[in-house]
Amino acid sequence: MGIEVTGLLGLIWLIIVIWAIVKVAKSSAGGLAKLIWILVLLFFPLLGLIVWFLFGPKG
DSSP states (O other), X not given: OHHHHHHHHHHHHHHHHXXXXXHHHHXXXXXXXXXXXXXXXXXXXXXXXXXXXXXXXXX
């Protein structure tokens, strides 16, 4: 049962990170800012997601 739960949590995490990347791509931020946020989300998924929720581009 542990493997299934871990797999499900990993899938949920992946969906959240992809959602955040899409939100960044659709935001009104400049091109360089978008690129930096996407790279942060890809290379530092946990920390990047937390920082993005707190300080990321809105709208």
